[in-house]
Amino acid sequence: xxxxxxxxxxxxxxxxxxxxxxxxxxxxxxxxxxxxxxxxxxxxxxxxxxxxxxxxxxxxxxxxxxxxxxxxxxxxxxxxxxxxxxxxxxxxxxxxxxxxxxxxxxxxxxxxxxx
Amino acid sequence: xxxxxxxxxxxxxxxxxxxxxxxxxxxxxxxxxxxxxxxxxxxxxxxxxxxxxxxxxxxxxxxxxxxxxxxxxxxxxxxxxxxxxxxxxxxxxxxxxxxxxxxxxxxxxxxx
Numbered sequence: 001x002x003x004x005x006x007x008x009x010x011x012x013x014x015x016x017x018x019x020x021x022x023x024x025x026x027x028x029x030x031x032x033x034x035x036x037x038x039x040x041x042x043x044x045x046x047x048x049x050x051x052x053x054x055x056x057x058x059x060x061x062x063x064x065x066x067x068x069x070x071x072x073x074x075x076x077x078x079x080x081x082x083x084x085x086x087x088x089x090x091x092x093x094x095x096x097x098x099x100x101x102x103x104x105x106x107x108x109x110x111x112x113x114x115x
Numbered sequence: 116x117x118x119x120x121x122x123x124x125x126x127x128x129x130x131x132x133x134x135x136x137x138x139x140x141x142x143x144x145x146x147x148x149x150x151x152x153x154x155x156x157x158x159x160x161x162x163x164x165x166x167x168x169x170x171x172x173x174x175x176x177x178x179x180x181x182x183x184x185x186x187x188x189x190x191x192x193x194x195x196x197x198x199x200x201x202x203x204x205x206x207x208x209x210x211x212x213x214x215x216x217x218x219x220x221x222x223x224x225x226x227x
Contacts, residue, residue: 035213046214093158106158
C-alpha cells in the first residue's frame with residue numbers, strides 16, 4: 001500500500017511552454033501533498049504544501065504565479081510550471097500523506113528539461 | 116547557516132567495513148528525524164526514522180542527540196548495494212502541515 005505515482009516521469013519542452021505534472025495517491029486519500037525540487041548535486045528543496053480544497057502554501061522564494069498548484073481531490077495534486085525556462089529544469093518530486101504528521105510517501109519524480 | 120548540514124563525501128569504504136555519517140540541524144524545535152537513501156536519478160526512500168533512544172534496524176543504527184542537535188547513522192558490514200547517497204532529513208515543529216527539510220546528502224561508495 002501507500003503508492004504515489006507521478007506523471008509524466010520525464011518531459012522535454014521548449015522555453016515558454018507550460019508543463020503540468022500530476023501527483024496521485026493510488027491506494028489512500030492524501031489530505032496533504034508536498035512538492036519538492038532537486039537540482040543536480042543539490043538537496044531536495046520544499047517548494048509548496050498542497051492542501052486539498054484550499055490554496056497551496058508556498059515556501060519563500062517560490063513564485064506562486066509561476067508554479068501553480070491545484071489539489072482538487074484527495075488523490076490528486078497537480079503542479080503546473082508556467083512559461084518554463086531552462087533554469088526551471090529540475091527533478092520535481094511530490095510526497096503524499098494522510099495528515100500533517102503522518103509518514104509522507106514519495107512519488108517517483110518527474111525530470112523536466114526545458115530547452 | 117544551513118538548516119541541515121552533512122558532509123557530502125564521497126566516502127569510499129571497502130566492503131564489509133563499518134561507516135558512520137553525521138548530520139547537524141539548526142532548528143532546536145524540530146521534532147522528527149529520518150535517514151533517507153537516494154540512488155542516482157531516483158526518488159529518496161525512507162531508510163529509518165531516528166528516535167531519541169537510538170534505534171537499530173539490521174546493520175543500520177541511528178542515534179539522535181537533541182542537546183547537540185546531532186544525528187548519526189552507522190552502517191555495519193557494508194555491502195556493495197549500500198552505495199548510495201544518504202540524506203539526513205528533519206521535520207519541523209510548527210502547527211499544521213510541515214514539509215521535510217533535507218540535507219544535501221552524503222555520498223557513499225562501497226568498494227569490492
